[in-house]
Amino acid sequence: MSKPSPRLYVEASLDAGAAVAASEGQAHYLLHVMRAGAGTLVKLFNGRDGEWEATLSLPAKKRVQFDVTRQTRPQTPMPDLWLAFAPVKRIEFLAEKASELGVAELQPVFTRHTDITRVNVERLRANATEAAEQCERLTVPTVHEPVSFERLIAAWPKDRRLYVLDETGGGIPIAAALTVHEPAGFLTGPEGGFAQSELDALRQLPFVTAVGVGPRILRAETAALAAVACWQALLGDWSGKDWAPRN
């Protein structure tokens, strides 16, 4: 099989005739990893203008440019699912898989038992972008700066359902919970679980539903990805039915 064209996310506007400068990282990847040269076809997307074909050109030393030629796909809506998660050891894996599975927004949350104290948001954005490039998404998920648990629930939109992955076994089975088309997000805890005070606070919020993913104790990142897969299958763009698009 022939190799598919490199597919890259850019920030610039895309239109026939546009000339878009490659980032330093993209230039390195194309020239030294892919061994691409002038004339190589690439695909570009920016989250707004659909997907475009472009031709690589080298207008000057150390300058790599994309000459945009034609649109290959129009911009189409994406499901508007959020994922809030306590940072875990495999946080980069989580960002990558969440991007593939079609999460729109990623929100790291520091809970009481979260061991990790610093999140490299730029690194997560790179993981999410690379996954979006590979899986043919037309957008890149938004990765927010971390917030505290208290801030997350104070700022959570009241009209958006917050499904909490409840590892204590108190949640309702996830498929039974995912029946209503409404704005939604998931929250997963850290390796050590939520603190009792956090679970108590969550249970009092009218927009929170505690859900369960079976009798085994899943790692935090496994629970998050399993939950997102179930949402996409039942309510999102895997369902073959109407779903709430991102505006």
Next chain:
Amino acid sequence: MSKPSPRLYVEASLDAGAAVAASEGQAHYLLHVMRAGAGTLVKLFNGRDGEWEATLSLPAKKRVQFDVTRQTRPQTPMPDLWLAFAPVKRIEFLAEKASELGVAELQPVFTRHTDITRVNVERLRANATEAAEQCERLTVPTVHEPVSFERLIAAWPKDRRLYVLDETGGGIPIAAALTVHEPAGFLTGPEGGFAQSELDALRQLPFVTAVGVGPRILRAETAALAAVACWQALLGDWSGKDWAPRN
């Protein structure tokens, strides 16, 4: 929080008063990684006799023994879901996550576009066992020796539904497919996808259903885990309903 007891899979029978020898790997892990000593409480399971508490003892130099005291959980049935998959780069990750998600049998399959030519089955068993120990399963998934694609479909039980993850977009939405309680398994292809001849052969088999997991191109391991999560949520032991147990 106090650390949970180490939880280990053993092959020996478990009963009150039994003395079980630790494997070399377990002895190393307990003494040198966990820094455990005589008297440390551990939990043991063997896939048949439930979960038991035991006390570590050191009856002789370089011998680590588990003195079994009391049953902490009876053996309970597990869903009988199979996962057949073309080996991919992240095969160890796949074995680990499939074990957490409750897959009963793992079957590597060499398809026409599979790049990987050798599978370290012992390594996969170790990944699956470690995940089972951590996620509180009472069984370890069976990891079979690899087979060819032709052998897989020739030997597949005619009364077991084979859901094929169809990356060409021709499958029915996964949630729409997972409606019948029956023996089942999934099949996922390699990074390069199934060959056309393989897809054609699959489509002619009465026990095959091609399913889709949305418009994005998921990596093979992501598709496999998403599919297993959906099955558990809709038909397996996450559903809170009756499900087909493993005999």
